[in-house]
Amino acid sequence: MAYPLTTGGAVGCAHPPGAVKLAGTAKLKVKGNPVLRRGDLVDAMVQSCAPPGSPPPPPCTKVAAVTAGEALKLRAGGAPVLLDTLAGTSVNANAVTFPLSSAQAGQTRLSAV
Template identity: 40%
Template sequence: MLTAASTIACPHPPGLVQTSAVHRLTVAGAAVLTAADVVPRQVIGCVMPVAQGPPQTKTCTKVLSWTGGQAARLTVDGVPVLLDQGFEARTDGLEPAAPPAPPAASQVPKLKAAANQIRLKGE
């Protein structure tokens, strides 16, 4: 379970989410967190540089969404508390796009050559 004492970070250390929770339900003295305690909180310290590209990148500055990872039965004022697993959170940061995957082996052109050829031709 996530609490106000938990560390929530963007993928670019030391970017930390600044949470805020004052719920009566606590674990080890720290208030539990709900999605409203995380979204749209600030991310402080993200080291992803801003670049106009290509590739374009942007520093994480706030949490945009949180899906999954919510307790089924444990709630605060009817709102599920957050669990420390099974969730996906997104920030406003922008990472470089992944390079395209290489073509499947069946799509790679095969080369043929004969001893008397100077150039190879793709098939």
């Protein structure tokens, strides 16, 4: 069972404590938080990315792509809702991509496939 991602959830980049700044405009809300769709996440800013290394590469700056984790049936505003099974990539200033590391829905009231 998968849960729709909401603005009350969390999406992380590959370098803790990197986190994607979540913002959504869908009318569908769960526990008062809008659900997220692909357009809400792609190009969203990554904050607090701390890549390891000496010297470290530039930090992730934004979400580059969503590669999996869209609901098959649940839609908001005509677009599939993103689920906590999300997979995707973030990108840094050198155009190097990294996998997104985690996605927490921020709710367990609504589930989807």
